[in-house]
Amino acid sequence: MNKIFIFFVHYFLVVSMHCNAQHFSSGDVYLTNYTMMKGQSVIGFVKWRSGEIVSVKIEGEDKGGFRIDKSYRLSVNSSKLKDKKQWYEITLKVSGSLGVVSKQFRIMNDNFIRNKVIAHRGAWKNTGAPENSIAALNHAVRLGCEGSEFDVRMSADSLPVINHDPSVQGVSIAKTSAEELLKLKLANGEPLPTLEDYLKAGMMQSKTKLILEIKPSELGKENSIAATRKIVALVEKLKAQAWVDYISFDYDVCKEVMKLAPYAKVAYLNGDKTPAELASDNFFGLDYHYNVLQKNPSWVQDAKSNKLTINVWTVNEKAMMEELLEKNVDFITTNEPELLLSIVK
Numbered sequence: 001m002n003k004i005f006i007f008f009v010h011y012f013l014v015v016s017m018h019c020n021a022q023h024f025s026s027g028d029v030y031l032t033n034y035t036m037m038k039g040q041s042v043i044g045f046v047k048w049r050s051g052e053i054v055s056v057k058i059e060g061e062d063k064g065g066f067r068i069d070k071s072y073r074l075s076v077n078s079s080k081l082k083d084k085k086q087w088y089e090i091t092l093k094v095s096g097s098l099g100v101v102s103k104q105f106r107i108m109n110d111n112f113i114r115n116k117v118i119a120h121r122g123a124w125k126n127t128g129a130p131e132n133s134i135a136a137l138n139h140a141v142r143l144g145c146e147g148s149e150f151d152v153r154m155s156a157d158s159l160p161v162i163n164h165d166p167s168v169q170g171v172s173i174a175k176t177s178a179e180e181l182l183k184l185k186l187a188n189g190e191p192l193p194t195l196e197d198y199l200k201a202g203m204m205q206s207k208t209k210l211i212l213e214i215k216p217s218e219l220g221k222e223n224s225i226a227a228t229r230k231i232v233a234l235v236e237k238l239k240a241q242a243w244v245d246y247i248s249f250d251y252d253v254c255k256e257v258m259k260l261a262p263y264a265k266v267a268y269l270n271g272d273k274t275p276a277e278l279a280s281d282n283f284f285g286l287d288y289h290y291n292v293l294q295k296n297p298s299w300v301q302d303a304k305s306n307k308l309t310i311n312v313w314t315v316n317e318k319a320m321m322e323e324l325l326e327k328n329v330d331f332i333t334t335n336e337p338e339l340l341l342s343i344v345k
Ligand code: MG
Pocket: 121, 149, 150, 151, 213
């Protein structure tokens, strides 16, 4: 009798633990940082969104080069990393109060370019590639831009695709299925890029960052937030965290990204918040139209004192590029990356 009772208690414990592990997806575990500079030993902390961590074990092909301390801080032991690679793959097996999760992470050697040049919708104007095409992204990479910006929208059946306007070739993205949208071809014959294909193309290199703009949905806030969740989940699934920075005109979208991905660098586009307001909401930076900074000349200094980065869009004239470089802004978003590159070099 006792043995049967113990068997059932054991059975229910195992089943309930299993259910917990299923309930909490690997998306709940994240790192506070995904890159390492030369000579850097501490990468960041392991965090679990929905519970307390009890233990963390490192697995995966590059596990020998990394260690975890008692506060779940991830460090690198460079001398034990066998080969010099662009990135290292580790799996973290995290046990917590709510279950066990295994998740793969990619830690990048930070060789990203720092020259302030952000190609707006890729490098299209002087290359003949369509805006927001993978070809335009590849041109921005080839030119050696620090970042290449692109716009993301969600199909009616929740597939994120790359396009600036709500409609492409007269077809509403938010009201059309992915199957229909993916039949459309850009002017260079490329299919309308999905976010997945776009990120995979961007991750073929490790010099140019991918500046992901989440467009507010024409169907309303709920849709914009749903798109944001899809987009962040896809970035994490592809292990693209080190490549991607986020921008949006929608303040709630920005805050949702920071909630889902506290490690992410997020900048606000709409120009109606002071640097102090952005700083108190933990933004990485402001990304404002040059008119906004002309109307609020103190904001450059205010942003710097609030430790926010400053990105200015969309600057296509040489004189204004020079003026902004003089003010030491962090990034300039431009349709003329070739011109800006010739000035910063
Ligand atoms: Mg954009």
